[in-house]
Amino acid sequence: xxxxxxxxxxxxxxxxxxxxxxxxxxxxxxxxxxxxxxxxxxxxxxxxxxxxxxxxxxxxxxxxxxxxxxxxxxxxxxxxxxxxxxxxxxxxxxxxxxxxxxxxxxxxxxxxxxxxxx
Amino acid sequence: xxxxxxxxxxxxxxxxxxxxxxxxxxxxxxxxxxxxxxxxxxxxxxxxxxxxxxxxxxxxxxxxxxxxxxxxxxxxxxxxxxxxxxxxxxxxxxxxxxxxxxxxxxxxxxxxx
Numbered sequence: 001x002x003x004x005x006x007x008x009x010x011x012x013x014x015x016x017x018x019x020x021x022x023x024x025x026x027x028x029x030x031x032x033x034x035x036x037x038x039x040x041x042x043x044x045x046x047x048x049x050x051x052x053x054x055x056x057x058x059x060x061x062x063x064x065x066x067x068x069x070x071x072x073x074x075x076x077x078x079x080x081x082x083x084x085x086x087x088x089x090x091x092x093x094x095x096x097x098x099x100x101x102x103x104x105x106x107x108x109x110x111x112x113x114x115x116x117x118x
Numbered sequence: 119x120x121x122x123x124x125x126x127x128x129x130x131x132x133x134x135x136x137x138x139x140x141x142x143x144x145x146x147x148x149x150x151x152x153x154x155x156x157x158x159x160x161x162x163x164x165x166x167x168x169x170x171x172x173x174x175x176x177x178x179x180x181x182x183x184x185x186x187x188x189x190x191x192x193x194x195x196x197x198x199x200x201x202x203x204x205x206x207x208x209x210x211x212x213x214x215x216x217x218x219x220x221x222x223x224x225x226x227x228x229x230x231x
Contacts, residue, residue: 048218
């Protein structure tokens, strides 16, 4: 019954390492999102994608990049990890962004990837 | 810009009621409410569209005042299973075709026996 799968639940990396966080959804959703969750700050949008190979910056894109080569897969890349990127990362997807259809942009979240950068 | 949620935390006894508020400084198209239990993914509760519609789900309901750009989540006769962190997500009218949600910082709700 799992619909949004994040491949790694826990990762520990060193400063300067390149980090890949993978997310796969099996609901044929158009939109995919990466959020970062920190205590007291809620969920902050890093990047989102509304189609294959299309991406848009969210509120905190600095230090991150994304890749969407296939509809079902959305990857978050930390080119050179830093300690301030230690956080919980949540992937989500939604059917599509049409505002005329109620509920089309309801998010389904993955279980999260907790990244620690030492 | 993030919507503002209040209170940040609330502790209840089973059977008590609670209200969680969410306000935005920008015009909203819709408001979403999600609940996240400890160690789990956030789960969608309900969506409220522009028009002041009030929705309900079991003993959890919500309202949306588009003039004030505010939404409130009402939890009636709380159950232990209501414990978790509640997030509101706002969808701005200005988003255009790139629909995205901006979330508040969350309200941690604890229901005690």
